[in-house]
Amino acid sequence: MFVNFRRVSKCQLLTTGLLLCTLMVCWEELDHHVVSHIRSFTYRYLVDRYDFDTLPQPGAIISYPSYLINHPRKCGGGRDRERGLADILLLLFVKSSPENREQRQAIRNTWGNESFARSELGASVTVLFALGVHHDAHERASVQAALLQEDWEHQDLIQQDFLDTFHNLTRKLILQFQWAHEHCHWACFLMSADDDVFVHMPNLVRYLRQLQGTPSKAPKDVWVGHVYRGSPPVRRKGNKYYVPPDLYPWVSYPDYTAGAGYVVSGDVAAKIYRAILVLNSSLHIDDVFMGMCAKAMGVAPRGNVYFSGQAKALRHSCVYGHMITSHGHAAADMRSLWRATTDPGVKRQSGGLYCSMMRLLLLCRPYFQNTYPCAAAFA
Structure with a gap:
């Protein structure tokens, strides 16, 4: 198959060039999010060989800060x-x-x-x-x-x-x-x-x-x-x-x-x-x-799905009954969350069919949320 370059417009050439330049500029980011993760996951669960014991602390005596x-x-x-x-x-x-x-x-x-x-x-x-x-x-x-x-x-x-x-x-x-x-x-x-x-x-x-x-x-x-x-x-x-x-x-x-x-x-x-x-x-x-x-x-x-990692728990009484950690709270936010989670009525509201359905609706939305995973609704 031969390409008839006479039919290739300047606009097409320019578009192709821009796409190639964008790919070259963004390749490191794409590689980090795709190729590197595939290589990493494969290594972790197929090779799984880390010789950490070959990296000794220099010196026979460890000196800790006072x-x-x-x-x-x-x-x-x-x-x-x-x-x-x-x-x-x-x-x-x-x-x-x-x-x-x-x-x-x-x-x-x-x-x-x-x-x-x-x-x-x-x-x-x-x-x-x-x-x-x-x-x-x-x-x-x-x-x-x-x-x-x-x-x-x-x-x-x-x-x-x-x-x-x-x-x-x-x-x-x-x-x-x-x-x-x-x-x-x-x-x-x-x-x-x-x-x-x-x-x-x-x-x-x-x-x-x-x-x-x-x-x-x-x-x-x-x-x-x-x-x-x-x-x-x-x-x-x-x-x-x-x-x-x-x-x-x-x-x-x-x-x-x-x-x-x-x-x-x-x-x-x-x-x-x-x-x-x-x-x-x-x-x-x-x-x-x-x-x-x-x-x-x-x-x-x-x-444990209720250890949030870098995520923040949703503010809802049906979530409070199960949460363990929530990340990213300033001092004032921490105080208000403490008042909400220790409210005597929260424990009464955290169980039952209603809260099971609410956790499902809150945690299993079809778009990304920086909170507990969907699996937390079933834990």
Whole structure:
């Protein structure tokens, strides 16, 4: 077949050229969303070979940043444990930035209120805020003074001497598991959450007790949250999540849970800490590093549709009865959501055929929603 170029108009040539140019410009984006995901998913579930144990932490002795603020007896210990006063159901770390005092106070006044958990839910929950030091050297002294005053009032900050930046999120993850190992390794569960995440504490406590079974039985191999499976590393320079091949050579990440909010049992927390001692922690994406540690220790995550990941729960009483986490809440929003979810009438309204139908209508709409998946309507 021959092309008669005499019949090809200048407009057709121009259109074809523009299409080719657009394809060339957008190919990296198309590849990231299509080809890279296919390669990644194939690698994850067919090859599934990650030699993380060949990436040792340099040096025989691991040096951790020193504590600037610490409360080693926050979980009790010693005589407290002997008298049965330190049976911690949940050790909950909130990852926070030094300047986010308003967010921390909103959490203390709502879902992170330890007294509420103890008196209303009969659960021993320890809530701590994990921080580094302020990234701006000019403001650091004043911010640190404010943190010391805040901690004097509330006694719930844990701070180490590293810059509190996006690229040090893995350092903050290590802080949590290190502190849990040193000062609260007897807690049944450990949870990590961002400070813009709303946690429905009554639903969470009920869920953890179901996982626990009986109070005398320690839960095993629990790692639950919003699971990402077969995700590829971002190779586009300039992207916030860019990871170069020399830092992470594989085409797929191991399965991991969204860092916005996840729960592990005490035995898994101990395994993650042991992995931290030997793996290279240079990767700045903390939830992926968590996945690397878990993979090295033979721990697999399980998904729960009511752990929202990066999504936000819909505001409806039929959803409140099931939600566990919701992401992306400012302080005022967190307070209003707490009032709505703890309304005595919500529990009465969350069951029955009406709410089953409402969840179906709310969560299974035929267009994309940044909220719980459709499967949550049937959970």
